[in-house]
Amino acid sequence: MKKKHIYCALSLLLFVINPLLAQHQENSASQNQEAEDPPNIIVIIPDDLGWSDVGYHGSEISTPNIDRLAASSIRFDHQYVYPTCTPTRVSFITGRYPSRFGVTGPDYGEVIDMGTPTLPSLLQENGYHTAIAGKWHMGSPPYTPLKYGFDASYGFFDGQIDPYTHEYKTETATTRRRSWHRNDEYLDEEGHATDLITEEAIRVINEKRANPFFLYVAYSVPHHPLNEPREWTSQYEHLTMSPSRKWFAASVTHMDDGIGKIVDALNETGQRENTIILFISDNGGQKSWHSDTLYHGAYSDKPHTVLGNNYPLKGWKQDLYEGGIRVPAFINWKGTLESGTAEMPVHVSDWLPTFYGAAGIDRDLSALQLDGQNIWPYLTDQQPVNTDRRMYWKVPHQSAVREGAWKLIEDHDTGGFELYNLDNDFRETHDLSEEYPEKVEQLTELLEKFEENDRQE
Numbered sequence: 001m002k003k004k005h006i007y008c009a010l011s012l013l014l015f016v017i018n019p020l021l022a023q024h025q026e027n028s029a030s031q032n033q034e035a036e037d038p039p040n041i042i043v044i045i046p047d048d049l050g051w052s053d054v055g056y057h058g059s060e061i062s063t064p065n066i067d068r069l070a071a072s073s074i075r076f077d078h079q080y081v082y083p084t085c086t087p088t089r090v091s092f093i094t095g096r097y098p099s100r101f102g103v104t105g106p107d108y109g110e111v112i113d114m115g116t117p118t119l120p121s122l123l124q125e126n127g128y129h130t131a132i133a134g135k136w137h138m139g140s141p142p143y144t145p146l147k148y149g150f151d152a153s154y155g156f157f158d159g160q161i162d163p164y165t166h167e168y169k170t171e172t173a174t175t176r177r178r179s180w181h182r183n184d185e186y187l188d189e190e191g192h193a194t195d196l197i198t199e200e201a202i203r204v205i206n207e208k209r210a211n212p213f214f215l216y217v218a219y220s221v222p223h224h225p226l227n228e229p230r231e232w233t234s235q236y237e238h239l240t241m242s243p244s245r246k247w248f249a250a251s252v253t254h255m256d257d258g259i260g261k262i263v264d265a266l267n268e269t270g271q272r273e274n275t276i277i278l279f280i281s282d283n284g285g286q287k288s289w290h291s292d293t294l295y296h297g298a299y300s301d302k303p304h305t306v307l308g309n310n311y312p313l314k315g316w317k318q319d320l321y322e323g324g325i326r327v328p329a330f331i332n333w334k335g336t337l338e339s340g341t342a343e344m345p346v347h348v349s350d351w352l353p354t355f356y357g358a359a360g361i362d363r364d365l366s367a368l369q370l371d372g373q374n375i376w377p378y379l380t381d382q383q384p385v386n387t388d389r390r391m392y393w394k395v396p397h398q399s400a401v402r403e404g405a406w407k408l409i410e411d412h413d414t415g416g417f418e419l420y421n422l423d424n425d426f427r428e429t430h431d432l433s434e435e436y437p438e439k440v441e442q443l444t445e446l447l448e449k450f451e452e453n454d455r456q457e
């Protein structure tokens, strides 16, 4: 604990005073102002990867490529997302709290109002080629990626698929089992989804074009159902772990290999130093999963009894405790951004205005009513870290706000509150709501203020 705090303090200093960093900023700042050569942007989003599911956070899972990339990146110690897929992805792509669209959990149908400006549509307007490889889950046909600013799409529409059949778990009013597509048209293909998504990302990188690209790579793993080839499970066979944790580990190492190939493709095409890479999980690890009936019963004899690991954070996917919403994340821009650890809280909605800043696009975004903030000036040390940052979450059973070190969680079922000071208690073990009633009152008012701008559904 103590060691961690010292490390964090040092890393904070790095952001405030590191002269090398300042020099790099100048370069990037002038580059941005000129905007003659805007960078490519790649976003890599694993599905349900928990805090302790990457090697650089001490996991038993082997992730050599992610670790190598993280070591030369700005690693976020407090990257906040939502505790399930759709809200995080909607917040990322719109720069707004997902509850502004009435989105509080996994969702289908028209999730984002047609015509809403998105990160890909804004980059598209500014000359970017925009492509998605992998999971969409921000709407069901006809509310598909090409309608929201992507020039090219490939992957699956729904929230989860079988890695080999590429089918969704079941039929519903808004979804079919078919999910795999190219350019929003259903497609049948053979192969493991992880390999197919990696191959598509490399194809986009290798394409010859005069303009920069925005490439959104959303892997299906380590979300269940897990089914990995022996090539990736064999290295975990000798370890004392639950069988399903071995499948989980294999799926992450398989994805890690794909990420290594994506970086190789950038190197081979001479684009490595003109490409920003953001790695960010969409929510914390899930505890377990089992179904006798979904996927035609294909997984009835394969209980996923142990999946992700959010240690030392509290809670799981779907929770507003840190384990559900604080995820592994880092940003890399070789030759421009210095490596280090960023202590400041960062919200997933920040990436839309931040990438706008990084791309050097000069346009007023105030009409978009963004909830996210452009953190590019902080990453490049042009502005000091905002330590009083406010953030807001709403999911079906809870709401929460964070202001500075304080976090208030409201339980919608009981009407009760929990209050934590994350600086002193990041594991959320001591509820301070009875000790600090004034703080509860102040943060409750803040929560209500945030809620006023939500769509009520």
Ligand SMILES: [Ca+2]
Pocket: 047, 048, 084, 085, 223, 282, 283
């Ligand atoms: Ca997810």
